[in-house]
Amino acid sequence: MNILGIETSCDETSVAIVENGTNVRALETASSVKEQAAFGGVIPEVAARRQLEFIMPVISAVMAHAGCTKLDAIAVTKGPGLLTSLLVGTATARILASVWKKPLIGVHHTLGHLSSAWLACAEPIAFPILALSVSGGHTELWFRESHTRGMLLGRTRDDAAGEAFDKGAMLLSLPYPGGPAIGQKAEGGNPHFINFPSPLKDEDTCDFSYSGLKTSLKYAIRDRGGIGALSEAEQKDVAASYEEAICRHLVSRLARAVELHDVREVHVVGGVSANARLRRLISQAINLPLRFPVKLAYCTDNAAMIAAAGEFLVRELGEKAFDEFKTEAACRQ
Numbered sequence: 631m632n633i634l635g636i637e638t639s640c641d642e643t644s645v646a647i648v649e650n651g652t653n654v655r656a657l658e659t660a661s662s663v664k665e666q667a668a669f670g671g672v673i674p675e676v677a678a679r680r681q682l683e684f685i686m687p688v689i690s691a692v693m694a695h696a697g698c699t700k701l702d703a704i705a706v707t708k709g710p711g712l713l714t715s716l717l718v719g720t721a722t723a724r725i726l727a728s729v730w731k732k733p734l735i736g737v738h739h740t741l742g743h744l745s746s747a748w749l750a751c752a753e754p755i756a757f758p759i760l761a762l763s764v765s766g767g768h769t770e771l772w773f774r775e776s777h778t779r780g781m782l783l784g785r786t787r788d789d790a791a792g793e794a795f796d797k798g799a800m801l802l803s804l805p806y807p808g809g810p811a812i813g814q815k816a817e818g819g820n821p822h823f824i825n826f827p828s829p830l831k832d833e834d835t836c837d838f839s840y841s842g843l844k845t846s847l848k849y850a851i852r853d854r855g856g857i858g859a860l861s862e863a864e865q866k867d868v869a870a871s872y873e874e875a876i877c878r879h880l881v882s883r884l885a886r887a888v889e890l891h892d893v894r895e896v897h898v899v900g901g902v903s904a905n906a907r908l909r910r911l912i913s914q915a916i917n918l919p920l921r922f923p924v925k926l927a928y929c930t931d932n933a934a935m936i937a938a939a940g941e942f943l944v945r946e947l948g949e950k951a952f953d954e955f956k957t958e959a960a961c962r963q
């Protein structure tokens with residue numbers, strides 16, 4: 631199938647056409663992230679206004695680039711996310727589906743991330759897998775037997791890993807989004823400069839917790855006289871230590887899940903999976919076939935993963951894949 635995917639859950643307006651859940655024929659993403667950087671986070675009203683401006687030009691660009699006129703279905707992120715941003719995508723998808731007489735598939739945003747490992751992936755993927763999905767909005771560890779059957783093994787009890795990067799960046803006077811900014815600052819820094827406490831270290835759980843780490847960073851900076859009192863080298867060391875603590879927490883839970891569950895592959899997806907230090911640590915710790923999205927553009931929010939998820943929902947659920955959108959409130963999870 632050729633599926634048109636639409637993703638507007640936050641500050642990206644992304645549209646793609648994906649063939650058979652893997653071949654990305656076109657992907658275009660416009661973003662208000664630079665504008666949001668001035669506020670240190672996403673302002674929902676600003677994001678939604680930009681979504682409205684971007685959506686039709688981005689759809690037109692994708693239709694022109696893909697060079698295909700035959701579409702089989704439309705898949706759109708139904709949630710979770712910013713309500714006003716989601717409405718732009720879901721309303722547009724409904725109108726296009728009605729005018730073009732195409733079936734409409736509502737896709738949960740996390741299922742989109744979980745499907746991103748299939749994009750442009752040359753070899754077949756073998757279930758069962760363990761999948762760690764780490765973004766600004768969620769941190770989840772899944773045991774997956776198929777695209778529609780799985781078990782949530784653990785999730786964050788408070789902040790998401792990406793949120794820990796974003797909030798940490800504010801404390802370090804670095805721009806939003808914090809993940810890439812901290813990653814860059816941490817290059818060449820000493821990851822053992824500060825020994826941040828390991829969250830939930832006395833619990834045998836696959837859950838995560840990040841709010842304590844952020845507070846530890848706050849006090850570490852305060853105890854050194856504030857960020858302005860630190861030399862450039864010390865700031866790099868603090869950023870590297872904080873990045874290390876965030877990544878090691880993810881790695882420790884993933885390694886525990888690998889001990890507990892018999893799987894054939896491990897996938898790591900979502901915006902934080904773009905992090906180079908995380909990739910290195912996971913590669914060292916996990917002794918199983920490991921997959922990350924093949925392009926960085928497939929880690930962060932993008933419509934190709936939504937189109938791929940739509941394809942897999944139809945393959946496994948048949949007609950029911952279309953019912954899901956009709957029977958649920960479009961943007962509520």
Ligand code: KG4
Binds near residue numbers: 903
């Ligand atoms: O998946 P995503 O684009 O959106 C959500 O679903 O939230 O993830 C965005 C998150 C942000 O918190 C951002 O700081 C983080 O992913 N991120 C990174 C990197 N690139 C994006 N975190 C660490 N290292 C990166 N290179």
Ligand code: ZN
Binds near residue numbers: 743765766900901
């Ligand atoms: Zn996301």
